[in-house]
Amino acid sequence: MVEFAMLVIVGGALVAMVMIYLRGRSGFRVANPESGTLYVTGVSPRPDATGAQYVxxxxxxxxxxxPGTVVYxxxxxxxxxxxxxxxxxxxxxxSGKPERWQLSRPGARPGLGS
Structure with a gap:
């Protein structure tokens, strides 16, 4: 009986680790999202490297x-x-937490302001 209980615990831990791994790959999902617009007022310098770099x-x-909140x-x-x-x-x-913003369409090219 103890062996069966340990097998269930190890199996549950394995399933939990796989779910955490898969969730981390796709990012987190916003619950009850609101759409908004970020007007860029500051941006880090463009690196000389190619491909995806941190900005x-x-x-x-x-x-x-x-109404308007400064975020980064x-x-x-x-x-x-x-x-x-x-x-x-x-x-x-x-809703009500603009500091937890994320791109609405990852990888999409931003629109240009006037």
Whole structure:
């Protein structure tokens, strides 16, 4: 009986580890997301390297429940489509928590502001 209980515990732990691994690959999902726009006011310099590199973005996020909140984030971004000050980037965030924003369409090219 003890052997069966240990087998169930080990199996459950294995399933939990696989689910955590798969969730980490796709990022986290926003519960009850609101759509908004991030107006880029600051961006880290574009590196000389190629491919995806880390960028730090600062901007003003506006949305249905957020009149305008200064936020920042760090993420991987393709250097060929590096963001610039004035870009308008579509984002999603949990209702009332704009500091937890993320790109609404990862990999999508941001729109250009005026």
């Amino acid at each position: 730090t973005i600062t901007g003003n996020l506006t949305g249905p429940s957020v 984030g760090r993420m991987a971004w393709d250097v060929n489509d590096w963001p610039a000050i004035g870009d308008l980037i579509p984002v999603v965030y949990p």
